[in-house]
Amino acid sequence: MYAFDYQRPAALADAAALLKADPEAKILAGGQTLLPTLKQRLAQPTALVDLARLPGLSAIEKTAEGVAIGALVKHAAVATSDVVRAAIPALADLAGLIGDPAVRNRGTLGGSLANDDPTADYPAAVLALNATVVTDRRSIGAGDYFQGLFTTALEEGEIITRVDFPQVERAGYAKFRNPASRYAMAGVFVAKTADAVRVAVTGAGQSGVFLWEEAGDILASDFSPAALARLELDPADLMSDLHGSAEYRAQLVKAMAKRAVAKALA
Amino acid sequence: MPEIANTAAKVAVAMTVNGRLVSAELDPRTLLVQFLREKLLLTGTHVGCDTSQCGACVVHVDGAAVKSCTMLAIQADGMSVTTIEGLAGASGLHPMQEAFREHHGLQCGFCTPGMIMTALDMVARLGPDLDEATIRENLDGNLCRCTGYHNIVKAIGAGAAAMGAGAKVAAE
Ligand SMILES: Cc1cc2nc3c(=O)[nH]c(=O)nc-3n(C[C@H](O)[C@H](O)[C@H](O)COP(=O)(O)OP(=O)(O)OC[C@H]3O[C@@H](n4cnc5c(N)ncnc54)[C@H](O)[C@@H]3O)c2cc1C
Ligand code: FES
Ligand code: FES
Numbered sequence A: 001m002y003a004f005d006y007q008r009p010a011a012l013a014d015a016a017a018l019l020k021a022d023p024e025a026k027i028l029a030g031g032q033t034l035l036p037t038l039k040q041r042l043a044q045p046t047a048l049v050d051l052a053r054l055p056g057l058s059a060i061e062k063t064a065e066g067v068a069i070g071a072l073v074k075h076a077a078v079a080t081s082d083v084v085r086a087a088i089p090a091l092a093d094l095a096g097l098i099g100d101p102a103v104r105n106r107g108t109l110g111g112s113l114a115n116d117d118p119t120a121d122y123p124a125a126v127l128a129l130n131a132t133v134v135t136d137r138r139s140i141g142a143g144d145y146f147q148g149l150f151t152t153a154l155e156e157g158e159i160i161t162r163v164d165f166p167q168v169e170r171a172g173y174a175k176f177r178n179p180a181s182r183y184a185m186a187g188v189f190v191a192k193t194a195d196a197v198r199v200a201v202t203g204a205g206q207s208g209v210f211l212w213e214e215a216g217d218i219l220a221s222d223f224s225p226a227a228l229a230r231l232e233l234d235p236a237d238l239m240s241d242l243h244g245s246a247e248y249r250a251q252l253v254k255a256m257a258k259r260a261v262a263k264a265l266a
Numbered sequence B: 001m002p003e004i005a006n007t008a009a010k011v012a013v014a015m016t017v018n019g020r021l022v023s024a025e026l027d028p029r030t031l032l033v034q035f036l037r038e039k040l041l042l043t044g045t046h047v048g049c050d051t052s053q054c055g056a057c058v059v060h061v062d063g064a065a066v067k068s069c070t071m072l073a074i075q076a077d078g079m080s081v082t083t084i085e086g087l088a089g090a091s092g093l094h095p096m097q098e099a100f101r102e103h104h105g106l107q108c109g110f111c112t113p114g115m116i117m118t119a120l121d122m123v124a125r126l127g128p129d130l131d132e133a134t135i136r137e138n139l140d141g142n143l144c145r146c147t148g149y150h151n152i153v154k155a156i157g158a159g160a161a162a163m164g165a166g167a168k169v170a171a172e
Helices: A012-021 A034-039 A075-079 A082-087 A089-095 A109-115 A122-128 A213-221 A246-265 B032-039 B095-102 B112-126 B132-138 B150-171
Strands: A005-007 A026-028 A047-050 A060-062 A066-070 A132-135 A139-141 A160-166 A170-177 A184-192 A197-202 B011-017 B020-026 B058-061 B064-067 B080-082
Touching: A012 A047, A060 A082, A066 A082, A066 A109, A075 A089, A075 A109, A082 A089, A089 A122, A089 A170, A089 A184, A089 A246, A109 A122, A109 A160, A122 A160, A122 A170, A122 A184, A122 A197, A170 A246, A184 A246, A197 A213, A197 A246, B020 B032, B032 B058, B058 B112, B064 B112, B095 B112, B095 B150, B112 B132, B112 B150, B132 B150
Parallel strands: A005 A047, A026 A047, B011 B080
Antiparallel strands: A060 A066, A066 A160, A132 A139, A132 A160, A170 A184, A184 A197, B011 B020, B058 B064, B058 B080
16 A cells, blocks of 8 residues: 555545545445555555544434435445344445445445446446435535446535435345355346336446436336346346446346346346 | 664554553564564564465454454454464363364465364354364465365364363353
């Protein structure tokens, strides 16, 4: 690691001020992505602004629409939360599939969304549920938030404070993990509301998480795994790497979509 | 990690390690595992990779298993850390350590401290009755290059059961 200064502000406004004063400073949350990056000297921030002691970013709350989860809430807390399990069980399932137990004990919701890894799990839930990412400056709808590989609507120094997840009729998440990295090779989150179905795919797209609209349309009239049988996903926009070809991933996505629907119906 | 010129201001860190209060002035980039091994000379916690994937470095911070190679020492400021050295009591090895010995849960032993700390986290979260599938799933973050895992899984099941039995005796 290159040298950096360390700051641990006690108020959100102080954190924002530190980031504004030094554009080369970086936010530190759980460190499960940032610290491995720094260890490999792939980044050289002047300072780390540790959010850990900021008040109000660590709560899970039932809201009128669903559940609000603070940016600093750890994956393990979401996986074991009674509130999340009652409102959106698929979201608790998803959190329990991230990485391994030690990663889940440190990694946070905000960190995962800010990083926006194309193989990360949370982006699929946020996009399928059409959740709202709330920052220290504004609220960003899921449709506007994700903008490509490791690219989001976040501006320089903008801090995610929480995510508002609306409750839906049914939801399910299925993931085919890369056995070495534990990230998704294909992860599909399906969310059914009264009038529509949203199917979000992570791990497979060349430009990150995306909505598989044809699948959503078919499921809106027939919400069953069998309904997806006649559908093919075009591999043109899917990733091809040493773990699998785009054609293979297209099949994986379809298989995961069927499983996700089955889980939503269970 | 090689030492390189350091311009950053030092930070003051204080934490409890295996029941003992320790404090130091550190370069902010000091990892928890470096602090444990190089400053406190607690070398039971190992470093097996550069990518946060092997789990040889697992310790408990405020009761939760974490990878001490993927946490700064300053992030543990004010917290309570338990390492493999903190497990054995006056009466000898911890039941989980004893189970690893009994069931040949190690060969070279490099991964063992992390395995045992992860096993104890499993018992704390899921209780002492652990079936094989649960143990294997929860060992996702711990790699062993020697054993093929079979005896590790056996050892954890037996160690957990022994802890359950011990807790029952203590309660009676
Ligand atoms: C071995 C291993 C396996 C993993 N497997 C998976 C997996 O299967 N699926 C998966 O989804 N993830 C996986 N991860 C990543 C993990 O989920 C991380 O926790 C997550 O990507 C980042 O969260 P963090 O809190 O650790 O963020 P950090 O590492 O602290 O920060 C990540 C980035 O986000 C920024 N940031 C952090 N918080 C905020 C905020 N509130 N507002 C704005 N910016 C912020 C930081 O500046 C940094 O750029 C894995 C990680 C490891 C080490
Ligand atoms: S040394 Fe920490 S995970 Fe490998
Ligand atoms: S016993 Fe050698 S690495 Fe596990």
